Amino acid sequence: AQKVTQAQTEISVVExxxxxxxxxxxxxxxxxxxxxxxxxxxxxxxxxxxxNSFDEQNEISGRYSWNFQKSTSSFNFTITASQVVDSAVYFxxxxxxxxxxxxxxxxxxRLMVKP
Amino acid sequence: xxxxxxxxxxxxxxxxxxxxxxxxxxxxxxxxFWYRQTMMRGLELLIYFNNNVPIDxxxxxxxxxxxxxxxxxxxxxxxQPSEPRDSAVYFxxxxxxxxRSRNTQYFGPGTRLTVx
Numbered sequence: 300a301q302k303v304t305q306a307q308t309e310i311s312v313v314e315x316x317x318x319x320x321x322x323x324x325x326x327x328x329x330x331x332x333x334x335x336x337x338x339x340x341x342x343x344x345x346x347x348x349x350x351n352s353f354d355e356q357n358e359i360s361g362r363y364s365w366n367f368q369k370s371t372s373s374f375n376f377t378i379t380a381s382q383v384v385d386s387a388v389y390f391x392x393x394x395x396x397x398x399x400x401x402x403x404x405x406x407x408x409r410l411m412v413k414p
Numbered sequence: 415x416x417x418x419x420x421x422x423x424x425x426x427x428x429x430x431x432x433x434x435x436x437x438x439x440x441x442x443x444x445x446x447f448w449y450r451q452t453m454m455r456g457l458e459l460l461i462y463f464n465n466n467v468p469i470d471x472x473x474x475x476x477x478x479x480x481x482x483x484x485x486x487x488x489x490x491x492x493x494q495p496s497e498p499r500d501s502a503v504y505f506x507x508x509x510x511x512x513x514r515s516r517n518t519q520y521f522g523p524g525t526r527l528t529v530x
Contacts, residue, residue: 332517334518334519336521342503342523342524342526343521343522343523343524344505344507344521344524345521346518346519346520346521349517349518390457394517401447401459401462401470402447402459402519404456404457406456407456407457
């Protein structure tokens with residue numbers, strides 16, 4: 300069985316601070332994919348990134364960066380110089396290679412960025 | 415390109431009534447997923463289809479829930495009879511399921527269901 304844990308239920312920062320959202324996953328499969336989704340106050344789920352288990356390269360996209368470490372089963376997400384528009388709930392998710400692309404979601408981290 | 419389309423966006427109904435939620439996946443996608451989001455249980459997968467065939471419905475709460483996908487561009491999730499505990503946001507998502515690649519799920523805007 301797969302499991303995703305986002306231990307931080309809520310984080311509050313002041314604008315321009317850097318913030319890291321933690322994600323720890325569990326699976327026995329050697330082929331898997333990790334995802335981050337953003338759910339802003341409007342409610343939709345917006346895809347941010349996907350990584351596969353064979354690619355441990357960290358990724359940077361503008362102010363967003365992701366740190367994938369298989370040794371600790373973690374896939375952490377950092378927002379640099381946070382902005383008010385980053386306020387949302389962020390979900391980490393896992394799918395395994397042979398499970399029909401089903402996603403197992405973490406409980407989400409609510410990020411509040413104050414001006 | 416249009417994303418995943420869901421209707422209605424909001425539904426308010428009374429206990430015992432039948433509710434039908436609709437989803438149009440992204441054109442060309444061959445997998446479709448129904449999720450439910452509640453404060454208590456978070457995001458739960460209810461059922462998913464691959465090439466219009468239901469593959470895993472183990473997440474469907476009970477017999478009151480049913481889902482169909484009559485063709486590649488349309489799916490419904492029906493609750494009959496509805497109960498107040500069914501109140502939630504229901505998301506539909508689609509993906510292009512090619513083995514071990516391109517399996518990102520894209521979500522619709524959701525349907526907020528309130529059962530009084």
